[in-house]
Amino acid sequence: MRFYGAIVVALLIANAAFAAEIPQAERRSGHSFMKPDTRAMQDEETANPGMLWVLDGETLWKRKLGAANKACADCHGDARTSMKGVAARYPAYDKATGRPIDLEQRVNSCRSNHQQATPLPYESRELLALTAFVARQSQGTAIETGDDPELAPFIAKGRELYMQRQGQLNLACANCHDDNWDKKLAGSAITQGHPTGYPLYRLEWQSLGSLQRRLRACITGIRAQAYDYGAPELVELELYLMSRARGMPMEAPGVRP
């Protein structure tokens, strides 16, 4: 009995030590974990509630505002061509701040610098609409985030956070999303945590939400103190997750249960 106990302990230690990253060929979008009816809801443009935000975003794209009285379209023209593949490269390195910024922060930096308008809060209808509209233009495009060598130290920091056990449950992101993605948590699929469809519509939220909202909800779930919206740690985590999903096709706005 003691012998078997020792084997179990040894296996547990081995498991913890060699918690492997998911091989490239085994990577799966959260889409593939869903029931067929939820998948159908995402796949059909007129059934995907996220498309309501995309429609709103298209209107906002053309709306002149701020002291500069400029619309997004006045600089960027037709989003169908100018924004194609853009969301698939975010978070991206921002020379001005010397840090990675996510799509939400890019929209807000454009608003403050070029439109001379007030930045939009995270999860506001307008910001979600604009990011959903921009991300939609990359539908089917392979994720390229992390190409820029300047990003390497920030990806490493994001990875560190992903591997770091934290909170009262003492769990790292990796404990669920690398080690146990083929299992269930309270009846729900755990998934591999590839952010291919953000901003996405969660049926539970009854709304569109950003990747940061998802991350904050996960962090609260492991009973840790969530970082504030826009915190550098969250952006680094977004960056790591997107670089981890490199090559997977964008599917924003996704639908999840």
Next chain:
Amino acid sequence: MASALINVPAKAKRGDIIEIKTLMSHIMETGYRHTASGEVVPRNIITSFTCRFNGTEIFRADLFPAIAANPFFTFFTTATESGKFEFEWTGDRGFSETASASITVE
């Protein structure tokens, strides 16, 4: 901002059974929730959805607080003649939105 997504086939053969799908943007606030300070969040829902074809009502639904945000309706009808579907959503706080879609029946 309120937007609607409508899916009506552009063409159909006479006698075909066609599916109509509509999605309307709305928060569907139940009226049963409270703020942190204990005040009731007032009810704000869509209460009625109707679809008319060439002026005749062909589908109607009453909505209640248990219905999720951004209500999605799908229903079937028989294609009889070319014409226009008109959709109307009405609700609390004077909410009123319309949309339309045309069909060619051969």
